[in-house]
Amino acid sequence: MSDADDLKALSALLNGIAQKVYYGKSEISEELLKSEIYPDASQEEFHALHEKMRGLLKSMASADMDQTQLEAFLTAQTRKHGGVSTEQAAALARFWKAHRARVRDSLQTQSRWEPGLRALNWRVDVQTASSRGQTSSTPVALVELELGRNGQDSEFVSLEFDELRVNQVLKKLEDIQKHIDSLVHHS
């Protein structure tokens, strides 16, 4: 393969690894990557390359490396025995620049094990009641929460609120917002 082809293949490999490890494409296997990208390489050669790249991405993702850290890291890799070539380092840098935010997002999502809030739907109904010809109307809020853990089916929770309850909830939410604000200002 020419150098350009080498780097193209490497980029494809990095992409494939990211798809599997960070973007949830569990159907991607090492064998698939080899057959698609490096069909002519030997089993051992490919495995070594795959493992090396996987390890490098893992280090970069774990530290959420910024530009400075990345440069230092990759430079060190080009200098050590069994590291990477300068062209490979450049390919890794390009890849990381494009994928860093998405990988970070993915790691944060993967670290959430409680059910997440997938959707919130609501409507307000008006209950009318009459007593001796007088009608009163009371608003009732019907709320549907869609909850779910990563990769699992949603659970729907239906709740109803009168105005008092909605305002009680609002008070708590205001409290949370205050704490979020002070968290942001102290960090």
Next chain:
Amino acid sequence: MHHLWSEHGSLVQAHQEVQAMASIGQLVDIQWKLGMAVSSDTCRSLNSPYISILMKIADASGEISYKSFEMTVLQFQNFFRQFKEMASVMETV
């Protein structure tokens, strides 16, 4: 006749019966926790704030159940906004 519409299609209905759906609960209590995920085995510096909510729910028969869930700050802000809208719609009824 009042017609109130929110962007979520809130309806005005004459509701003669009491809430009949057994699957609709009442929120008895709500507890919250503001946390920060610092690091995990896959990411040394997560720095990810989250809001954890625990709801105590009573069904029509009075039986209590608990549901918990987590939100990112952005999701929380949407949640907050929705409840504010709900309150303002209810106020105008």
